[in-house]
Amino acid sequence: MGILDSLQQDRILIADGAMGTLLYSYGSDSCFEELNLSHPDQIFHIHQAYLNAGANIIQTNTYAANYHKLERYGLQDQVKEINSAAVKLAKKAVLHHTGSHVVGTIGGIRAIKPETIPLEEIKRTFREQLYCLLLEGVDGILLETFYDLEELETVLQIARKETDLPIISQVSLQEVGYLQNRVPITDALNRLEAFGADIVGLNCRLGPYHMISTLEEVSIPKHAFLSAYPNASLPSYVDGKLEYDSDAGYFKETALAFRDQGVRLLGGCCGTTPAHIQAFSEALRDVSPVKEKQVKRRERTIVIPSQKKDVPTPLFEKAKKEQSIIVELDPPRKLNTDKFLRGAQALKDTGIDALTMADNSLASPRVCNTALGSIVKSQVGLRPLIHITCRDRNLIGLQSHLMGLHQLGIHDILAITGDPTKVGDFPGASSVYDVTSFGLINMIKQFNQGVSLSGKELGERTSFSVGAAFNPNVRVIDKAVERLEKKIEAGADYFISQPVFSEEKLLEVYHATKHINAPIYIGIMPLTSSRNANFLHHEVPGIKLTQPILDSMNSYRDNPEQASLEGLNIAKGLLDAALELFNGIYLITPFMRYELTVELASYAKKYGPSHTSRRVQNV
Structure with missing residues (x-):
């Protein structure tokens, strides 16, 4: 049974949490994706930990396994090897977990500086990584942490032409309710659904509180399903290292709130661990999803003109x-x-x-x-x-x-x-x-x-x-x-x-x-x-x-x-x-x-x- 089959049977699926957070806590602070080759046991055991915690869907350790990001480490010629190894490790991990699936993860490149990388370079880099993941036989594609909607729409269209597998498309927000270019989240998710995404939602940047607040404005899609991968908390900087201090019990308390907003795929992003995913899994075990919800309409703030009275005529x-x-x-x-x-x-x-x-x-x-x-x-x-x-x-x-x-x-x-x-x-x-x-x-x-x-x-x-x-x-x-x-x-x-x-x-x-x-x-x-x-x-x-x-x-x-x-x-x-x-x-x-x-x-x-x-x- 595939991912969409499970969702169509009125199930709430649990995804895994952060990979990089755990690797960072183990002392790794270089290229996490390269560890698919040099330390495969670490990656495999993290997959196993999330599956044992109750995850139905795990993602490959390939968030930044593209030419552009691997080039920072001199690894740009190992795109195929790193992505292929990642899929094999994830598929090995789910062998004895019936009903679990592997999605190939591709992360956004532009982040909050869209002008730095031309779209043509994005397309080339994306296609290379996508083909590597598809050739190894993933169960779906996860497009995550996209701040720039233009970038996500571009790669989503490419992916939809290349595969019939389920595609999860997730945006990241700087502010509740809006993308960084002020596109309302409702409009963004509708556009992603129209471009062929099977699951649309949010990940990263926001913790449960603000992510739930954003989802309160979102209608349940007509043809797609909703997803949410919140961060654990805001990180603190202690003795030269970033640390997340979120209590997994808090995640258990918020799980039903995510369900009430229509979320059908619930996982974790930065700072989350198997304990957080277990909290979600336990809270939503045998809980049915909602199919209707009351949407909260945000009052749109009108930006008033400058109140400075002494603005001179522009020099130009x-x-x-x-x-x-x-x-x-x-x-x-x-x-x-x-x-x-x-x-x-x-x-x-x-x-x-x-x-x-x-x-x-x-x-x-x-x-x-x-x-x-x-x-x-x-x-x-x-x-x-x-x-x-x-x-x-x-x-x-x-x-x-x-x-x-x-x-x-x-x-x-x-x-x-x-x-x-x-x-x-x-x-x-x-x-x-x-x-x-x-x-x-x-x-x-x-x-x-x-x-x-x-x-x-x-x-x-x-x-x-x-x-x-x-x-x-x-x-x-x-x-x-x-x-x-x-x-x-x-x-x-x-x-x-x-x-x-x-x-x-x-x-x-x-x-x-x-x-x-x-x-x-x-x-x-x-x-x-x-x-x-x-x-x-x-x-x-x-x-x-x-x-x-x-x-x-x-x-x-x-x-x-x-x-x-x-x-x-x-x-x-x-x-x-x-x-x-x-x-x-x-x-x-x-x-x-x-x-x-x-x-x-x-x-x-x-x-x-x-x-x-x-x-x-x-x-």
Whole structure:
């Protein structure tokens, strides 16, 4: 009798619990799936323990046995061996347990960072693992721990075409009632049922309390069955190890509540052990399932618009129509900020539109740009544009940072991935990179909808305008423009470029990007010396100078004052060319020498209108 036959006979089936939790408790902290080959007895005995506890269905130890995840351990070429061994071990375990079944487990890959792995890679990886499991003769397929509904729907459709075996499809939630992209759980399960899943439900992340609360909103499916695999509890961190402290007796108390919500397949996820599964089994022995239930309708919260009254018109809107000048003034490396604030005031007096502040540029620590941005806004009265790097903050820190910026009334952001730590003052420091600039742009845009990355409501919408970096200093400009276009798809409103040091490059950028509606603030940076020019050209990623400029600056190697004047004149010449092609100008202040960008900003303001008129007529 198969899995679906048993369910159609009005039975509640019991699934197993966590595999990784037990292996971790035994001292294993590497690739759990590899243990199918190196320590098969451990895996076999865990299967046996769950079967002896009353499980009718056990899953293969293959949650992360795909090419993408095994690659982390150098095991990507052993996908077939690891999956095949896992099925054989599970089938061996059920030999003497009549009525028990083996499902081949495939876990989600994208988790809460969907942009990191293309769907085509997901499909290839999934097919490889699926075929390995099917060839060994599993009784069904379990798709579990999918945070990203698009990923689950994609692999479910592949699986449904390849097999008639029962398919269990389970999503994981960050918040009661919703997936991370705010799809209601009811809609998600209905979609999975429509794509051919035989059993739909929830697993991981939530314990019994919140999982039952979510299921209260879910109707009993018309053609599929409901499943639930709750976590044991929230883990604690004790002496360098994660520990779950849930009492199996609590699981026994909640078993009937799961039954009352229509659950027909009940197992466990992180933190659960054979004791938890035995508790479920004992509580539901000889208990009939429910076929009708009262569904609790959740009141949908309406996210109200931002209540901040002082949201200015986005910078990029001005740059679409007329000249807009922003200036970068890096936060100082030392604690004294007097010169920085004098520079900010001098630049404000020229009439620039915003002061941009880098986020620990070149991976070197500086005074927090958010703190300085708030001071510039309140004391100088100048609009701050804050850079945010993905290098220094994990997902928690990034979201907290955005919430703080919103409260400070800072609405202009440049989202960047960030220079690696090895180029900075602390080359041994960790680079976080939970997301790239693409993921950060997506996150900010989701904040503008009043929703955090995890899908939780923020209570109001933010009003961020999102800039992205653009590096035109590449051999093939089309590749850079393709990346720019992808950032627009992610939600970028405008772009700020690396400094450009030739009129030819400015023309190339103009023609390569003139089909794009998003404004580009073109970078202009005055050179200060021969050494400065050579350092930028040879050692700073993304910056290249022309040979004539290098020769010109080198000719004043022994005359620092004249070299600085020459750098300023070169910048003015580039500014002349840029103003004929672009509305947006991004002036970069070198070494806190704000007098240079003050002069350039004044120059641009003085000659801007005539340049603009010539651009309309001649370009």
